[in-house]
Amino acid sequence: MRTHYCTDLNENNVGEDVTLAGWVNSYRDHGGVIFIDLRDKTGLIQLVCDPADNEQAHKVASQVRDEFVLIAKGKVRKRGEGLENPRLKTGKIEIVIDELTIENRSEPMPFTLGDENVGEDIRLKYRYLDLRQKEMFETFQLRSKAAIAARNLLDSLGFLEVETPILTKSTPEGARDYLVPSRVHNGEFYALPQSPQLFKQLLMVSGFDRYFQIAKCFRDEDLRADRQPEFTQIDVEMSFCTQEDVMKVAEDLLKAMFGACGYEIKTPFNRITYRDSMEKYGNDRPDLRFGLELVDVIDLFENCDSPIFAEIAQYKKLNRIKALKVPGGDKAFSRKIIKELESFVSKFGAKGLAYIQVKEDGLKGPILKFLSEEAIETMKSRLEMEVGDIVFFGAGNKKTVLDYMGRLRTEVAKRMNLIDENRLEFVWVVDFPMFEVEDGEVKALHHPFTMPKNIDEDDVEEIDSIAYDVVLNGIELGGGSIRIHKLDIQRKVFEMLGIDEEEANEKFGFLLDALKFGAPPHGGFALGFDRLMMLLTKKESIRDVIAFPKTQSATCLLTQAPSQVDEAQLKELGIRIRKQPKTDAAQ
């Protein structure tokens, strides 16, 4: 119905007869001549309806309102001297209209497109209008381009995209499953997959060698800002591979996807061990766009005069005393700001926030009095203190200290404006522990199919796994591992996790069976595609990169899903709705 998109046209087309189609972005009447900015997915162009040129078209134009759908035939004309619009790509030309058709009308819009004061609820209810914004379209254009780039890269490396089931059995990620009642087998349920983990491992047992899938995954969890009940992951698995092989594929993949979105990135990425990352940055997803590394100073407090610090310093495995030196921080941070930082860390379990200021006339700070001359001198040189710096201290239980000092590091970086928003700092975090122990319960840090390095180590917390995460600017993009391909190791891991043979057979029997029939060494990774797109398009919310997202209460405001269904449907499924409201007393 059109000969061109709006911004296909430029001065080279002057004199040509064209047909355009799109929406009325705006219109105005200037001395009887009607000017319409017509919009399509490519952008805007100005239509001119002068009654002197064409009375009929002018008559139609006079009925036009915002968001009407038009088909416009006319001739491309150079705009008059001084009438050019440099803000428009097509600002040097306009279309003199011969024939104008209103293809469809529009009621007044329920909100103004792009108005930042409009609540998200109304935008989600009218999502199809919200998506009319240029920026929205460009976001989904990038998303499509990035997915195509990912697929072509993986295809070129010999990976096959294989679709795995959506109606399947509970998967072992440990989050809550979405269930689907079976009509044929009343009383039984399918589960929607939390990932294609087991299927991709089975495909390796099949000898498919290299698999990928851009896969929908589902978790029925309470939603945070960057979570959705359904999300998309780029899922990759390969056989006869080392950790290095897998990382190389992941790097090539990210390079291709970022490349498709206009970012050149350098590979290979830096690496850091899980333990180093925890000690230096307080977490396992370090933001390396800035320094501010945490420094261990527990040894300096060993025989100090503060009974509290001295006590903490006695247990070097359980506790930490960490210093965060902020260059120039003494000048930048007023007493008020320091109070705010103290209050910030207290939210994460800090009992206080000790600090030392490096003044022209020496160090100042209440904790100095507990330390020996020698300890102070060691600290000065270890931290390379300079006049104008401030050093914060966190002391106590290891987990708590690392957590709040890591958060303090980021908070300080924000306040000191140390974060270059245009930098892309990728890093691999490697050598994850295989297990974590919480309240005496042993859990898999990645998942129970991860290959341990030293399974026979006595201390379970010292068993490492061949697992790796890829982190960008402090955000985990994804991760993976080399998997267990030997039955005896898999059984041992289940045992250590307290999963007895019956439960293991019930839940993962088919995987255990598969390991009996010649499973090759294999490993892989998965990237969170939504989160990746969020970073690539610099969006605040994951909802901005999903065409039809759900709210934090897992509702679709557009379609009103979930909704009530007919009693007859429930009967067919062999289920009924519980009449009693849930109470805390319920199990």
Next chain:
Amino acid sequence: MRTHYCTDLNENNVGEDVTLAGWVNSYRDHGGVIFIDLRDKTGLIQLVCDPADNEQAHKVASQVRDEFVLIAKGKVRKRGEGLENPRLKTGKIEIVIDELTIENRSEPMPFTLGDENVGEDIRLKYRYLDLRQKEMFETFQLRSKAAIAARNLLDSLGFLEVETPILTKSTPEGARDYLVPSRVHNGEFYALPQSPQLFKQLLMVSGFDRYFQIAKCFRDEDLRADRQPEFTQIDVEMSFCTQEDVMKVAEDLLKAMFGACGYEIKTPFNRITYRDSMEKYGNDRPDLRFGLELVDVIDLFENCDSPIFAEIAQYKKLNRIKALKVPGGDKAFSRKIIKELESFVSKFGAKGLAYIQVKEDGLKGPILKFLSEEAIETMKSRLEMEVGDIVFFGAGNKKTVLDYMGRLRTEVAKRMNLIDENRLEFVWVVDFPMFEVEDGEVKALHHPFTMPKNIDEDDVEEIDSIAYDVVLNGIELGGGSIRIHKLDIQRKVFEMLGIDEEEANEKFGFLLDALKFGAPPHGGFALGFDRLMMLLTKKESIRDVIAFPKTQSATCLLTQAPSQVDEAQLKELGIRIRKQPKTDAAQ
């Protein structure tokens, strides 16, 4: 872990040191020398372990059994004179092993790969082993290639792939939905989509202009051989388009996908109207690899001497008398075969199967006696009868006659060996009726969003729609339509379908809303990807082109889904299982 895949190697590599990895396809001991056929995804190669060359490797080789996983280092050697294996791509070389590692062992296989006598149940239970067959791998390799080709073609035409929700609201395809109980909103349910129909229309209202998605769709229907509870469709929608524009995209898409699988196809495809297809082939998915068109002869029976035929011939709108001439059929079909054909059509409602044989000495057949000389002469010339032909007749109710005569046509073609399995005969079926009337109830033949051509026509059965199906060799690959973009037409169609305003608003309120705010003209199509791959890989069953399919009772024999779940999970979801077994008395 490997330097090459097995079939990467050929005579040019002789003398090179290589490392290969894969499975033991077979092994044999020839005078103390062990020969192993090693298999990877590319194919086979022969390993040689001679104790004279390497005692250690030979010792390992002696432990090897079928399907063990090996890593083999060695040197490429030309096979000796007369020892070449022309059936192997690598049949002119072999690998003399220096170092052999058993990476994993295998128990004896539960069935022999490729054994056609093995039941499908056991193959599905051990699907990961079933997929080890070369042919299986090649099927999924083609599937992956075809999907990539589809995406690249659509991307090159400016289509964006946009993901639409899986947890959504009931969609209007009319099949049974899979439901997902909501934990957050107890008593409410999501539905899995039967297609992304409404979302893709909304994306057109958003101005996305060109959308596609290779989308998972779900229908909780009783399964036939070529159906699965979840299936994949290539879903396309575009704005400001005519039927011609959409068909062109579909043809280009099929050309690209068939091209990726090694088939060159010619576009544009032939076209036939729905009504012509029904009259000539008895159905709306004609197999055009052979002729045997049905010919209308009702007029010739108008005043015949058979009261039954004469009665039928009186009602030309309701009834049909169809002739199927089979050239050479009189010679080919014995009395026994004719009986079989009669019995065949009787399963589809035929009360008998009249026929005329064209013998050297004239026509023979019981119905000749009812016809006038003139009618017989007209029939002879209309059907271009020749000696050796047989002509079958179907008479009665239009729907029944067209159905069984269409089936007879195909049955006869099979028996006469008229079907060239290597031909690809695409055809567009166009001008579908908008509605069909069944037991007085008006239903949409495509779906209620299809644009009618002549909505104001009095006889609803005479209202055509702008809908089209693409058919290959008698199988519907997919179809589509131009959609309704005007609110008043959409409301009128709902009204004609007996959907009152309340129900329309409840089910499709968001679409009706969207039509108020500047919906552009739009249309699209969807292709069944599984069925397409079935045709492209010449498989009998849709289960052969789905990596982890379900049985006809919608069970996954591999994972045992669906399965029972914990009572606690049901409590959280606010549902319980009905205790009473379903009875026929239940509604």
